[in-house]
Amino acid sequence: MDAPPANPASPRLRVCFATSTGGYDHARVLDGILARALALRGAEVEMLLCDAALPACQMTKMGRASPDTLASRKPLDYCRECHKSGMKEYDKLGFPVQQFSNYISPEAAEESRRIAESVPDADIRHYSKDGLAVGDHAYAGTLRYFASGNLENEPMGEIVLRRYFEAGLRTIHAIRALIEARRYDVIIAHHGIYIPQGMICETARKLGVRVVSYNPAYRKHSFIFSHHQSYHFTMLDEPSDHWQALAMTPKRQQEIAAYLASRRSGANDWIWFHDKPEEDIAPLLRTIGCNPDKPYVALLTSVVWDAQLHYKANAFPSMLDWIKETIALWSKRTDGLQLVIRIHPAEIRGMVISRQKVADELKKTFPQLPRNVFILPPENQASTYALCEKANAVIIYNTKTGVEVAAAGVPVIVAGEAWVRGKGFTTDVENREDYARVLAALPRTEGMSEIEKLRAEQYAYHFFFRRMIPLPFIRPAGTSGFEVKIKNDKELMPGCWPGLDIICNGILNEAPFIYPAETMDMPFPGEIAA
Numbered sequence: 306m307d308a309p310p311a312n313p314a315s316p317r318l319r320v321c322f323a324t325s326t327g328g329y330d331h332a333r334v335l336d337g338i339l340a341r342a343l344a345l346r347g348a349e350v351e352m353l354l355c356d357a358a359l360p361a362c363q364m365t366k367m368g369r370a371s372p373d374t375l376a377s378r379k380p381l382d383y384c385r386e387c388h389k390s391g392m393k394e395y396d397k398l399g400f401p402v403q404q405f406s407n408y409i410s411p412e413a414a415e416e417s418r419r420i421a422e423s424v425p426d427a428d429i430r431h432y433s434k435d436g437l438a439v440g441d442h443a444y445a446g447t448l449r450y451f452a453s454g455n456l457e458n459e460p461m462g463e464i465v466l467r468r469y470f471e472a473g474l475r476t477i478h479a480i481r482a483l484i485e486a487r488r489y490d491v492i493i494a495h496h497g498i499y500i501p502q503g504m505i506c507e508t509a510r511k512l513g514v515r516v517v518s519y520n521p522a523y524r525k526h527s528f529i530f531s532h533h534q535s536y537h538f539t540m541l542d543e544p545s546d547h548w549q550a551l552a553m554t555p556k557r558q559q560e561i562a563a564y565l566a567s568r569r570s571g572a573n574d575w576i577w578f579h580d581k582p583e584e585d586i587a588p589l590l591r592t593i594g595c596n597p598d599k600p601y602v603a604l605l606t607s608v609v610w611d612a613q614l615h616y617k618a619n620a621f622p623s624m625l626d627w628i629k630e631t632i633a634l635w636s637k638r639t640d641g642l643q644l645v646i647r648i649h650p651a652e653i654r655g656m657v658i659s660r661q662k663v664a665d666e667l668k669k670t671f672p673q674l675p676r677n678v679f680i681l682p683p684e685n686q687a688s689t690y691a692l693c694e695k696a697n698a699v700i701i702y703n704t705k706t707g708v709e710v711a712a713a714g715v716p717v718i719v720a721g722e723a724w725v726r727g728k729g730f731t732t733d734v735e736n737r738e739d740y741a742r743v744l745a746a747l748p749r750t751e752g753m754s755e756i757e758k759l760r761a762e763q764y765a766y767h768f769f770f771r772r773m774i775p776l777p778f779i780r781p782a783g784t785s786g787f788e789v790k791i792k793n794d795k796e797l798m799p800g801c802w803p804g805l806d807i808i809c810n811g812i813l814n815e816a817p818f819i820y821p822a823e824t825m826d827m828p829f830p831g832e833i834a835a
Contacts, residue, residue, distance in 0.1 A: 318490040318813055321403070321483075323353040323505045332495040333394040334779060334787045335519070335528065339493070340398055342797040342809050351401045351487065354391045355501065357384035358405035358479070359472040361465070363499040365450060366657065372461030375468045403487065405479050413478035421471035426463045429470050434477055437511060442503035443469040449499060453661035454609030454625060469500050476504040484512050491812055493517045497535030506534060517812055522773035523568075524829060525575045526780065529772055530808055530818035540724040540772075548767035549729075551823060553759060560828050561766045565709050569690050573829075575781050582688035586695060589687040590645065595679040600748050601643035603696040604631060605689065607704045608651050609661045619721045620734045624702045627720050628663065629670050630737065631700065634744050636675035642748050644678045647692055649704070652683040697748040707731065712765035714758050716749055728764050730757040770822035770829060775804045777830050 432440035456462030497518030702721035
């Protein structure tokens, strides 16, 4: 590393990168860049890695460790590779690397095992230890492992859940001991949910240590950072004054419109789910029995298992419950209004292929769909955007697509914890009765108001251009890797990269993680306009 540090923070902050799982390429790469950049700004930096100290974690996937392997409590082969990958990256940096196992005493390990084995199965999800929702994160991690929305049809579900539960309890012990010994001011963790990252963040907050979490954003070279907890939650509660005063000049309207148009093909993104979306939606609707010449409402699903944590404002206990209720209500309609259920393409194209399919679940309740309800399956190449553009309204539960749909001027109804809820440009339902009333008022005779459309454009600009912070020197490499185009640490000094400066300032001084795209010549440096 280059020395001495430049522009030191005062007082010197002790920062720990608690990514903990060395298997995530983007986390290793970004941790290394940020660690060097923060040290150059005067922070004291350390790294934390799990050295096979947990019986299950976010990296534990069925293809790497079968349920039988987890049940046997044998050391997982992938754990060694994961730790090796992390150490290979972090050894280059020259910062102290703390190991999980050094902070989990034999007594703590035994207590974690005992609790995990003794708590009744039905009580695990709601189990908290000293106010920390360890059961919730363990349950979400288990659903992710099985790629399923529940464990009812998983014979090994309880055993795997107990392994994640034990891992969460061990994490609490480890982070408590680590913070007591190392006295960090800030802990940085990617994603901020599941095991162990979710418990790292919750435990640190409980002990008064500031938390920063991050995740790769949709746009190429960009990341979303949040204070205190995962962006899954902060994007719901972000103050509207962060964006509602943004003047939508013709230039900014053109910029966000061009980017949203590029989302159809993913030209400017490194996260998308369609290679060749079909924009001519009418023939595809006819193939599923829907008449494109008559009004229809589009319902957009999410992946059943994804990020199933407790949210406070869901009108329904689960996404499947919401879809089934919608179909039941639609079956009573006699006005000819059609419902098209667009099943998320990520069911079959995401990083974790879903083992619980929405269509299969619906067939159990509705062997024969009502005559006015149609399913557009995930393998269908129909453009979801084209489907929504021609819809009378769009109903969502928690999909992020609501941001784009509303910005395009299509009315959006929110039944779950979507990020557009409460922003002033959607119809938000609070309970089943409210939902039935809103659906009964369809079809809409008018689109969004001018004020709603403006707020939707403001929020889309804020979300895609300001909350997604560009680091143009981090680029995709291969099918899932990342590479860094930095020659030396001089390029990480203050003033070289605006996005990097904003991230470091947020970590060091708790400043907002907002990139002022509206003041830049280009909202996103290096991007090719649509």
